[in-house]
Amino acid sequence: MDVSQFIGVMLAAMFAATFGSMLGLGGGVFLVPLLTLFFDIDPRIAVGASAVCVVTNSVVGSSVHIRSGFTNLRLSMLLQVTTAVGAIIGALIALRVDASAISLVLGLVLLYSAASMLRQRRLSPPPPDDDDPDPFGLRASFRDPATKQDVVYQPVRVKPGLAISGGAGVLSGMLGIGGGAIQVPLMNLMMKVPVKAAAGTSSFMVGMTAVATAAVFYSHDEIDPTIVVPAMIGIFSGAKLGSQITRRVQTQRLVLVFVIVIAYLGVSMVLDAFGIGF
Amino acid sequence: MSSDRTMRTIDGERLRELAARVLETGFRVAVAIMAVGLILAVIRQEALPSTLEQPADIADGILQGDPEAIVGLGIISIILTPFASTLVIAAAFYRQGNRRYAAISGLVLAILLVSIGLSLV
Numbered sequence: 209m210d211v212s213q214f215i216g217v218m219l220a221a222m223f224a225a226t227f228g229s230m231l232g233l234g235g236g237v238f239l240v241p242l243l244t245l246f247f248d249i250d251p252r253i254a255v256g257a258s259a260v261c262v263v264t265n266s267v268v269g270s271s272v273h274i275r276s277g278f279t280n281l282r283l284s285m286l287l288q289v290t291t292a293v294g295a296i297i298g299a300l301i302a303l304r305v306d307a308s309a310i311s312l313v314l315g316l317v318l319l320y321s322a323a324s325m326l327r328q329r330r331l332s333p334p335p336p337d338d339d340d341p342d343p344f345g346l347r348a349s350f351r352d353p354a355t356k357q358d359v360v361y362q363p364v365r366v367k368p369g370l371a372i373s374g375g376a377g378v379l380s381g382m383l384g385i386g387g388g389a390i391q392v393p394l395m396n397l398m399m400k401v402p403v404k405a406a407a408g409t410s411s412f413m414v415g416m417t418a419v420a421t422a423a424v425f426y427s428h429d430e431i432d433p434t435i436v437v438p439a440m441i442g443i444f445s446g447a448k449l450g451s452q453i454t455r456r457v458q459t460q461r462l463v464l465v466f467v468i469v470i471a472y473l474g475v476s477m478v479l480d481a482f483g484i485g486f
Numbered sequence: 487m488s489s490d491r492t493m494r495t496i497d498g499e500r501l502r503e504l505a506a507r508v509l510e511t512g513f514r515v516a517v518a519i520m521a522v523g524l525i526l527a528v529i530r531q532e533a534l535p536s537t538l539e540q541p542a543d544i545a546d547g548i549l550q551g552d553p554e555a556i557v558g559l560g561i562i563s564i565i566l567t568p569f570a571s572t573l574v575i576a577a578a579f580y581r582q583g584n585r586r587y588a589a590i591s592g593l594v595l596a597i598l599l600v601s602i603g604l605s606l607v
Contacts (some may be wrong), residue, residue, distance in 0.1 A: 260561060263565055270509055274502050275502060282587050286590055292597040296600065300536050416568045416594065419568050420602055421600070426538060434535075440520070
């Protein structure tokens with residue numbers, strides 16, 4: 209690898225990590241196409257590098273999100289149980305199911321989520337009453353630096369949320385994606401978790417999910433240090449920048465960026481299901 | 487009730503600080519190890535390998551001061567960091583007296599181990 213490619217991979221990873229950390233995604237959805245299209249890197253090597261980068265992005269970004277109080281650690285552990293089980297099931301049945309049908313379903317789900325988040329972006333869930341029951345002990349709060357106000361919230365519909373999170377894990381395992389694009393709308397739209405808390409919680413979760421993916425690629429000798437090392441340098445600055453933007457940006461603007469990104473992913477998955485490249 | 491809530495808040499802040507520190511430390515250790523490997527590779531004018539070595543080869547290489555193995559150890563360190571943070575969070579929940587979430591975090595760790603084990607088969 210020459211110096212220009214080293215710097216190019218580093219900048220691509222920085223871009224992917226900024227958006228990934230800001231929105232609670234891993235960043236792999238941006239990094240893999242950048243590596244394959246602009247640097248002519250083999251797709252499997254790009255996905256292997258991306259898995260290590262998603263872990264790195266999660267580690268760096270989550271340390272900021274956790275300190276900001278955006279990450280609900282109890283919620284992340286609870287949802288991770290069904291997500292991780294779902295991911296194992298998804299990986300085991302991946303070869304027996306038509307991937308294009310799954311891409312179509314996931315694409316439509318993402319487009320529906322984008323439309324719902326756009327419609328509800330101005331609505332914020334009312335703070336819970338002190339007397340509201342909290343059977344799962346998930347009530348949490350954080351101070352939003354953008355508005356300088358404390359935000360108290362309590363995730364609702366936890367049992368259906370766990371079931372859907374498991375379904376999201378199955379899709380993640382089948383399609384080899386991190387799952388942040390599903391988890392953030394799930395937490396925000398269904399469980400009424402504020403977007404910043406959903407992004408912070410998801411950012412932590414995608415790191416745990418990507419560890420298993422990275423292990424698969426490691427066992428198949430498909431992690432290339434000549435790609436991973438410059439990418440990790442870029443990830444460090446991008447993840448810090450992304451998580452700082454999440455802290456300062458107005459929630460409605462964050463939702464707008466998220467909607468654009470998941471709408472893009474939704475359209476590309478639907479087109480992919482019909483064999484049309486995007 | 488109010489003192490109970492205050493205690494929970496303080497414990498929650500400590501837990502968050504602990505989790506954030508583990509993640510930061512994991513990243514710093516990984517970067518430091520990789521930096522040592524890269525500097526050694528530049529000094530010896532050796533190129534980085536195109537595949538990450540397997541654990542036994544990395545262990546042998548480190549004993550011989552091999553830059554490839556040192557960079558490999560740095561990459562593996564970052565991959566293992568989410569494990570370490572989940573382990574610490576589970577222990578912190580247990581020390582808080584929150585056995586439900588200590589058990590849930592332990593379950594997450596167990597599932598992660600199973601998924602890695604299945605992927606390596």
